[in-house]
Amino acid sequence: MADQTGHRGQWTGCAVIFLQSLCPAVDLLSLYKDREQGKFIVFKVIKLTLTDSAGGLGGYEILKVHEADPFLGVEVKFEDAAACQQFLESYSSGAVRESLCQHAGRLLALTQEITVETQLKASTHILDLCLDKLELCLQHIHLSKPERLRDEEIERLEQLLQSQALGPIAQDEGPVPSNCFKFQNKVFEDRMLTAADVQSFSNGVGRHWKLVGRALGKSCRALKSPAIDNLAYEYEREGLYEQAYQLLSRFIQAEGRAAKLSQLVRALEDCKLTSLAENILDIQP
Numbered sequence: 001m002a003d004q005t006g007h008r009g010q011w012t013g014c015a016v017i018f019l020q021s022l023c024p025a026v027d028l029l030s031l032y033k034d035r036e037q038g039k040f041i042v043f044k045v046i047k048l049t050l051t052d053s054a055g056g057l058g059g060y061e062i063l064k065v066h067e068a069d070p071f072l073g074v075e076v077k078f079e080d081a082a083a084c085q086q087f088l089e090s091y092s093s094g095a096v097r098e099s100l101c102q103h104a105g106r107l108l109a110l111t112q113e114i115t116v117e118t119q120l121k122a123s124t125h126i127l128d129l130c131l132d133k134l135e136l137c138l139q140h141i142h143l144s145k146p147e148r149l150r151d152e153e154i155e156r157l158e159q160l161l162q163s164q165a166l167g168p169i170a171q172d173e174g175p176v177p178s179n180c181f182k183f184q185n186k187v188f189e190d191r192m193l194t195a196a197d198v199q200s201f202s203n204g205v206g207r208h209w210k211l212v213g214r215a216l217g218k219s220c221r222a223l224k225s226p227a228i229d230n231l232a233y234e235y236e237r238e239g240l241y242e243q244a245y246q247l248l249s250r251f252i253q254a255e256g257r258a259a260k261l262s263q264l265v266r267a268l269e270d271c272k273l274t275s276l277a278e279n280i281l282d283i284q285p
Contacts, residue, residue: 011081013141014063015127018071018119019046019100026104026114029072032065041107043157046074049099051275053090055206055240059083062158064151071119077146084141085134086206086240091120092131099203106282181262183269188281190262193252197261197280202245204276209244215267216247222254223247 021028031038043065054060059080066073078084090096100116108114120127122140130136150158180187205212210228217223228247235243252259261280268277 011079011084011142012145013078013081013084013122013138014144014146015076015078015084015120015122015141017074017076017096018068018121019074020071020117021104022115022117023110023112025112026108026110028104028116029067029069032072033067040157040160042072043154044161045100045103045107047161048103048275048279049096050076050087052099052204052206053096054078054083054087055208060087061150062154063146063148064154075146075148078141081138081142082207085138088127088131088134088137088141091118091127092134095203103279181265183265183277183281184274184283186283188261188265190260192257193248193259193261193264197264198245198248198252200280201248201264201276202241204279205244205273206240208271208273209240209247211271212244212264212267212273213247213251215270216251216263219263220251220254222250 019028028042032042033039043062046062046065050060050062059078060083061077061079062074063077064073064075066075078087087096090099097116097118100118101114104110104116105114122137122144125140125144127137127140177187179190181190182188201212210232213223213228213231217225217228227250231246231250232243235246248264255263265277265281268274268280
């Protein structure tokens with residue numbers, strides 16, 4: 001599969017993810033159709049899930065979200081074979097469904113766990129039936145070419161999500177306390193990084209972990225070159241999650257009590273991974 005992933009920018013493919021909540025209190029299709037706020041929340045759940053499972057913000061584009069009663073259909077164009085492969089691996093392992101449930105539960109402020117049923121198709125092929133053959137799934141997606149440009153509604157939701165991520169223009173409200181930091185014009189308590197932070201980072205950063213590592217390395221000697229390349233080589237077989245996990249663990253080990261949340265958030269901002277920073281900070285719309 002390496003020959004396919006090597007041609008970035010030339011590889012495209014299309015798949016449709018069908019989603020249905022099995023929780024009686026949550027109807028994703030009705031939420032998306034009937035309420036503007038519900039539409040935005042459902043879109044954000046989908047966007048965060050794809051960011052988690054495809055390894056970052058790049059490599060894919062949501063073209064359309066449509067009714068496929070009782071499912072909600074999400075048409076996705078993949079623009080990078082590596083991102084598509086990582087998504088397939090996440091989908092096959094159940095990580096996509098888990099991420100959907102996690103983000104939906106948080107953004108919808110549910111008091112009970114939500115279960116989401118999914119189906120993945122490329123053209124007429126139901127990929128759930130051949131997930132044990134990832135190369136075949138990747139080929140089906142590659143052969144299923146997008147038939148449309150991005151829907152105007154999706155364009156509007158993307159812009160709304162981007163404006164939320166950027167936050168309002170900061171105003172002069174006095175100095176931020178020394179034990180706090182500012183993100184998106186909101187003040188957060190600065191604290192040491194926790195195991196939950198490491199897990200959220202490792203789940204969401206994907207192949208961008210090296211970029212974040214280099215950003216952290218500006219102030220951390222333990223992550224100076226060639227430490228990051230050594231980590232990539234040492235944990236290559238374990239995959240992206242373990243590489244990211246070891247990166248942040250090494251940062252915490254080296255910095256000790258100085259390994260603060262603000263440093264990670266700043267590094268994510270520098271790498272344009274604001275949605276992951278929002279997830280770690282548990283920012284809700």
